[in-house]
Amino acid sequence: MNLDAIDMRILAEIQEDASLTNVELAARVGLSASPCLARVRTLEEAGVITRRVALLDPVMLGANVSVFIQVTLEKQTETLLEVFEAAMGRFPEVMECYLMTGDSDYLLRVVVRDTVALQHFIVDRLSKTRGVSNIRSSFALKQVKYKTALPLEDLASPQARR
Numbered sequence: 001m002n003l004d005a006i007d008m009r010i011l012a013e014i015q016e017d018a019s020l021t022n023v024e025l026a027a028r029v030g031l032s033a034s035p036c037l038a039r040v041r042t043l044e045e046a047g048v049i050t051r052r053v054a055l056l057d058p059v060m061l062g063a064n065v066s067v068f069i070q071v072t073l074e075k076q077t078e079t080l081l082e083v084f085e086a087a088m089g090r091f092p093e094v095m096e097c098y099l100m101t102g103d104s105d106y107l108l109r110v111v112v113r114d115t116v117a118l119q120h121f122i123v124d125r126l127s128k129t130r131g132v133s134n135i136r137s138s139f140a141l142k143q144v145k146y147k148t149a150l151p152l153e154d155l156a157s158p159q160a161r162r
Helices: 005-016 022-029 033-045 078-090 115-126
Strands: 065-073 094-099 106-112 132-139
Touching: 005 022, 005 033, 022 033, 065 078, 065 115, 078 094, 078 106, 106 115, 115 132
Parallel strands: none
Antiparallel strands: 065 106, 065 132, 094 106
């Protein structure tokens, strides 16, 4: 999909504040409401905008422990990869899951209330997932940077930068 400068401004505004009304969004990007809504719908239909969410403060809600877990499978067969990925999709503690190159097969970001909840997750869920052979955990001591907005200026085509 070819995105122009207005599309990129719409995306930037929505990334910053997904609660904007269409009228507010249109005013910010210099369009009238109807064409703005049409562009947003086109971006949604094309899959560029996948969903709009509210970001919550995990610590305010009691999720005090953030852990990065490297998982190695017994072997990387298509079946075991599918089984593992389906299991991660069912575990609410798993915030992110990536198939990796290098020393481990997957990298997970897991958020839990405390170390007891982490132990429960690792012992009762993760280690019992078919195909898992090794688990290595690293606790995040401090979140130095966290963002959800993509660097649109760096990703934009030359025509969209104008």
